[in-house]
Amino acid sequence: MAGALLCAAAGLALPLGAGAAAVDDGVMQLQREWEVIQYQSPAQARERQFEALAAKAHQLSETYPAASAPLIWEGIIVSSWAGAKGGLGALGLAKQARSLYERAIQIDGHALDGSAYNSLGVLYYKVPGWPLGFGDKAKAAELLQKALAINPDGIDPNYFYAEYLVETHQADQAIPYLERALQAPPRAGRQIADSGRREEARQLLAKIKPR
Structure with missing residues (x-):
């Protein structure tokens, strides 16, 4: 630290x-x-x-x-x-x-x-x-x-920036960030958090992605 x-x-x-x-x-x-x-x-x-x-x-x-x-x-x-x-x-x-x-x-x-x-x-x-x-x-x-910028591949920054884009009516721009969140490398000792966040990302992606 x-x-x-x-x-x-x-x-x-x-x-x-x-x-x-x-x-x-x-x-x-x-x-x-x-x-x-x-x-x-x-x-x-x-x-x-x-x-x-x-x-x-x-x-x-x-x-x-x-x-x-x-x-x-x-x-x-x-x-x-x-x-x-x-x-x-x-x-x-x-x-x-x-x-x-x-x-x-x-x-x-x-x-x-x-x-x-x-x-x-x-x-x-x-x-x-x-x-x-x-x-x-x-x-x-x-x-x-x-x-x-600090953690471009991280699950949390990608997910929350995507959520921000959705909440500010820019859902089309959120898709690549959600996809990146789903591909984020696992964090040591954070299996529960990673699993939960991936599920949130999948749900948000399903909600906004064109069928």
């Missing part, structure tokens, strides 16, 4: 290698728990489960404040919690997630293959615009394209 990695325990810094390993382990655990909730838990249980997982993610972010990856995953989990919650009550969570992604980008925008840019872009096209929220389709496009 890029950036100096700090340990809050007893106010002492871990050796860099040990700190990096601890961050990696913590992030992997968050990833595993998130994908089980997102793709395998009943919909009615997700809000409560994401809320509990967000508390774990926040603890990791606070323990390693100079690492970008925990902030990214805290943002992803808080964003998912907002999605499960729904309605105007989720807007405060969306703002919280935006702040987490922005902090992650300040530390290292390239961490986790540019995931902070991608996830922040998703927020900007899913959240309502002014006066209700901070949504901004132009800002979303800018951020999603940055993520694609």
Whole structure:
């Protein structure tokens, strides 16, 4: 993980290698728990489960404040919690997630293959615009394209840019990105997430592709 990695325990810094390993382990655990909730838990249980997982993610972010990856995953989990919650009550969570992604980008925008840019872009096209929220389709496009430039073959940046194109009435342009998402190389240890995202890509492609 890029950036100096700090340990809050007893106010002492871990050796860099040990700190990096601890961050990696913590992030992997968050990833595993998130994908089980997102793709395998009943919909009615997700809000409560994401809320509990967000508390774990926040603890990791606070323990390693100079690492970008925990902030990214805290943002992803808080964003998912907002999605499960729904309605105007989720807007405060969306703002919280935006702040987490922005902090992650300040530390290292390239961490986790540019995931902070991608996830922040998703927020900007899913959240309502002014006066209700901070949504901004132009800002979303800018951020999603940055993520694609960093990780052009990745499943997530291709899928979400395609979804953005569909939601902004450019469905014909989304097809190659969905096809690229379906051909994306598998991510180590992310089988559940990859399977779920591929299914989402297949469903969206079937919805928009000319018969």
